[in-house]
Amino acid sequence: MPKQALILGGGFAGLAAARALQGAPCTVTLVDHNNYHLFQPLLYQVATGELQAEAIATPLRGLLDPSGIGFRLGRVLAIDPDARRVHLAEGAALSYDYLIIALGSVTNFFGQTELARHAFDLKGVDLAERTRSRILYAFERATSCTDASERAAWLTFVVAGGGATGVEFTTALLELIATLMRDRYPLLRQTPPRVLLIQGGQALLPGFAPALQEAAAGKIRALHGDILFGTHVTAYDGLIVHSTSADPLQARTLIWTAGIRAHPLTAALPGADPHSGRVATDPLLRITAHPEIFVVGDGLAGRDHALWPQVAPFAIQSGRYAGAAVRAALLGQALPGPFTYRDPGSMVVLGRLDAVCQIDRWRLRTHGHGAWLLWVGVHLYNIIGTRNRLLTLINWAIDYGARGNAVEIIRKC
Amino acid sequence: MPKQALILGGGFAGLAAARALQGAPCTVTLVDHNNYHLFQPLLYQVATGELQAEAIATPLRGLLDPSGIGFRLGRVLAIDPDARRVHLAEGAALSYDYLIIALGSVTNFFGQTELARHAFDLKGVDLAERTRSRILYAFERATSCTDASERAAWLTFVVAGGGATGVEFTTALLELIATLMRDRYPLLRQTPPRVLLIQGGQALLPGFAPALQEAAAGKIRALHGDILFGTHVTAYDGLIVHSTSADPLQARTLIWTAGIRAHPLTAALPGADPHSGRVATDPLLRITAHPEIFVVGDGLAGRDHALWPQVAPFAIQSGRYAGAAVRAALLGQALPGPFTYRDPGSMVVLGRLDAVCQIDRWRLRTHGHGAWLLWVGVHLYNIIGTRNRLLTLINWAIDYGARGNAVEIIRKC
Numbered sequence: 001m002p003k004q005a006l007i008l009g010g011g012f013a014g015l016a017a018a019r020a021l022q023g024a025p026c027t028v029t030l031v032d033h034n035n036y037h038l039f040q041p042l043l044y045q046v047a048t049g050e051l052q053a054e055a056i057a058t059p060l061r062g063l064l065d066p067s068g069i070g071f072r073l074g075r076v077l078a079i080d081p082d083a084r085r086v087h088l089a090e091g092a093a094l095s096y097d098y099l100i101i102a103l104g105s106v107t108n109f110f111g112q113t114e115l116a117r118h119a120f121d122l123k124g125v126d127l128a129e130r131t132r133s134r135i136l137y138a139f140e141r142a143t144s145c146t147d148a149s150e151r152a153a154w155l156t157f158v159v160a161g162g163g164a165t166g167v168e169f170t171t172a173l174l175e176l177i178a179t180l181m182r183d184r185y186p187l188l189r190q191t192p193p194r195v196l197l198i199q200g201g202q203a204l205l206p207g208f209a210p211a212l213q214e215a216a217a218g219k220i221r222a223l224h225g226d227i228l229f230g231t232h233v234t235a236y237d238g239l240i241v242h243s244t245s246a247d248p249l250q251a252r253t254l255i256w257t258a259g260i261r262a263h264p265l266t267a268a269l270p271g272a273d274p275h276s277g278r279v280a281t282d283p284l285l286r287i288t289a290h291p292e293i294f295v296v297g298d299g300l301a302g303r304d305h306a307l308w309p310q311v312a313p314f315a316i317q318s319g320r321y322a323g324a325a326v327r328a329a330l331l332g333q334a335l336p337g338p339f340t341y342r343d344p345g346s347m348v349v350l351g352r353l354d355a356v357c358q359i360d361r362w363r364l365r366t367h368g369h370g371a372w373l374l375w376v377g378v379h380l381y382n383i384i385g386t387r388n389r390l391l392t393l394i395n396w397a398i399d400y401g402a403r404g405n406a407v408e409i410i411r412k413c
Numbered sequence: 414m415p416k417q418a419l420i421l422g423g424g425f426a427g428l429a430a431a432r433a434l435q436g437a438p439c440t441v442t443l444v445d446h447n448n449y450h451l452f453q454p455l456l457y458q459v460a461t462g463e464l465q466a467e468a469i470a471t472p473l474r475g476l477l478d479p480s481g482i483g484f485r486l487g488r489v490l491a492i493d494p495d496a497r498r499v500h501l502a503e504g505a506a507l508s509y510d511y512l513i514i515a516l517g518s519v520t521n522f523f524g525q526t527e528l529a530r531h532a533f534d535l536k537g538v539d540l541a542e543r544t545r546s547r548i549l550y551a552f553e554r555a556t557s558c559t560d561a562s563e564r565a566a567w568l569t570f571v572v573a574g575g576g577a578t579g580v581e582f583t584t585a586l587l588e589l590i591a592t593l594m595r596d597r598y599p600l601l602r603q604t605p606p607r608v609l610l611i612q613g614g615q616a617l618l619p620g621f622a623p624a625l626q627e628a629a630a631g632k633i634r635a636l637h638g639d640i641l642f643g644t645h646v647t648a649y650d651g652l653i654v655h656s657t658s659a660d661p662l663q664a665r666t667l668i669w670t671a672g673i674r675a676h677p678l679t680a681a682l683p684g685a686d687p688h689s690g691r692v693a694t695d696p697l698l699r700i701t702a703h704p705e706i707f708v709v710g711d712g713l714a715g716r717d718h719a720l721w722p723q724v725a726p727f728a729i730q731s732g733r734y735a736g737a738a739v740r741a742a743l744l745g746q747a748l749p750g751p752f753t754y755r756d757p758g759s760m761v762v763l764g765r766l767d768a769v770c771q772i773d774r775w776r777l778r779t780h781g782h783g784a785w786l787l788w789v790g791v792h793l794y795n796i797i798g799t800r801n802r803l804l805t806l807i808n809w810a811i812d813y814g815a816r817g818n819a820v821e822i823i824r825k826c
Contacts, residue, residue: 035549035553035821036821036823052465053822054465057822059597062821072557074557090557140448141486144486144487144503184472184474387807387811387819406467406800408449408472408475409449409466409467409470410447410448410449411538412539
């Protein structure tokens with residue numbers, strides 16, 4: 001009976017682990033509740049209609065070699081480390097000798113259930129499409145409104161959270177509004193929409209150099225967006241936004257990008273931090289009490305009190321490392337040395353033709369057209385599959401070239 | 414105060430009416446509950462993953478000149494012919510001097526509510542995507558099944574209705590299975606899926622020449638599909654298909670293309686047929702009791718006991734006619750002569766590289782590669798917008814050229 005390696009999650013980390021295990025002397029099964037790998041760094045563009053969901057979703061069966069690595073569509077209900085078994089919602093239980101947990105993260109509403117019910121977020125294809133539909137629907141409702149304050153509420157968009165996702169989404173939304181306003185809703189030229197970014201800290205884009213943080217804030221203001229620093233949203237009922245520093249504000253749409261936490265199953269593992277849900281491991285990314293369980297990607301806590309970044313390059317490197325470690329164990333080889341992360345740098349796009357880029361090991365800090373071109377190149381290169389690259393390129397040609405919008409379809413909201 | 418012309422529905426008929434009214438001396442408003450026009454003849458390809466929904470959905474605001482024709486997103490609740498007002502679900506009421514009803518048709522389950530709850534159908538973007546997701550999901554469930562009869566039920570697909578939609582969907586599904594089987598689910602080569610087309614009449618494609626009807630049936634059999642003629646589905650509970658002539662059959666997926674009826678609001682008009690919901694009008698397409706109301710497209714009954722075809726060319730011609738008649742009335746000109754329909758012929762595609770084509774006025778009856786090429790040309794030409802043509806072309810290049818499938822994403826089912 002061959003050994004069983006089980007990978008939970010088909011995101012960047014899980015896929016990298018699966019590829020590192022290709023050809024290893026074991027049965028490898030990757031489990032995901034979606035049948036596709038999602039290129040999450042571009043998901044905010046689905047929410048603003050710049051990209052079709054299909055352009056960044058790639059079928060997992062097409063990415064995994066069917067003769068080597070099995071795919072199982074299923075929702076994981078529970079992990080039983082003592083029995084070395086994973087239970088699926090569909091009823092089956094899968095046994096393992098090695099388990100790689102790559103379940104990623106979920107939106108963190110910090111226990112605010114009313115806010116969670118009414119806010120829009122960007123943590124999956126359906127949610128991003130729902131956000132896009134809501135934005136377009138808000139414009140439709142605003143055009144047919146006869147009451148001025150109701151119209152203003154439909155035309156007010158609040159973004160909570162000024163990290164990379166919040167900044168990229170806000171600038172894209174502002175560009176979308178400028179385009180839609182001009183072309184589709186001539187009646188609204190008299191009532192300009194309002195976009196307000198609410199950020200807890202005193203700067204956008206934590207971790208970036210101050211000059212780049214200021215470039216991002218400057219860009220948002222140049223596109224007629226507002227920013228509120230040092231402020232937290234405290235309540236939202238679908239209409240009134242309450243915050244720590246401003247008067248209550250009427251807004252029909254609140255987009256929440258203010259926090260993530262590890263997947264609930266990761267957070268239930270021994271050693272998980274109660275707040276972030278992230279798990280501390282040994283230097284080989286194994287759970288101390290269960291060295292046959294690896295945790296990779298967003299669910300991993302960090303080392304020496306420093307948290308790992310929850311970004312795609314980290315997910316890929318940690319996933320690949322865990323796959324290689326399992327392969328070495330199966331082959332009876334020496335395990336690799338402690339995991340180390342090589343930071344390739346960070347990029348955040350600021351609407352059309354603008355971005356900030358910080359690559360510490362090259363001492364590069366730049367923004368503007370050059371950074372945007374670099375961003376386009378890196379993302380097109382990293383999108384998986386020729387078809388998806390082509391689709392993305394056509395979508396962007398429409399967005400940036402024709403100043404249109406690739407997707408304007410309202411599905412549901 | 415300018416006269417008000419109101420168009421209900423942004424399908425082929427409503428859009429043609431709006432375009433014929435462009436520049437007329439009145440306010441024109443088109444109401445639809447979707448913000449897009451849908452190229453319905455290709456919707457079955459969304460259900461089989463050959464096309465992305467965005468390739469055949471075009472934003473209505475982009476199609477209507479914003480300075481001339483207004484668009485209103487809304488669901489029509491009721492038409493009040495005496496008050497000349499239309500009530501929307503969103504609360505507003507719209508007055509009209511002329512009303513063009515272009516609400517199209519809905520799936521007709523002939524009162525079988527249990528069947529309606531469990532069957533899949535193709536009458537809208539969401540339903541077509543749900544059908545695609547179900548087909549892919551069925552393959553996933555079948556691969557992980559340990560019970561042989563359960564697996565067979567997941568791998569049995571029943572299509573009820575052998576008209577154009579049923580035949581096009583069935584052949585596309587059979588081609589999809591041949592591709593998916595080979596590439597994605599090697600384990601299933603031992604358990605071939607079963608596709609069964611159930612048709613009430615004694616031939617497929619009513620209205621086509623017998624030789625073309627036989628070509629369609631022959632194609633389905635060549636692709637390893639089964640056909641049951643002279644049979645009606647009588648009950649379906651999500652698992653067991655009961656019919657008038659075969660033993661009960663276990664099938665997890667039933668796709669219903671066996672009937673349509675006029676939109677409920679059309680069916681509620683005076684003079685509507687109680688079974689089909691279609692409305693008889695005067696030769697100018699006006700309701701006799703209310704000559705300011707025109708009915709166009711699928712909702713129109715026919716003339717001299719012959720029913721009009723419920724197809725795109727008829728919808729376009731009748732919509733254009735009604736728009737021109739309203740324009741003439743507004744300008745105080747003589748109304749046009751009685752409406753006549755010029756039949757451009759019919760085409761039904763049979764999977765990859767095959768189709769049947771019948772153009773009576775050219776005495777053309779053909780099938781095979783030539784008919785398929787003609788079909789590709791006609792459809793690419795008629796798809797609205799350069800972007801959508803380009804997307805469709807890329808999708809088809811993947812489908813037919815690379816023998817892949819443009820969309821393999823499971824959303825929900």
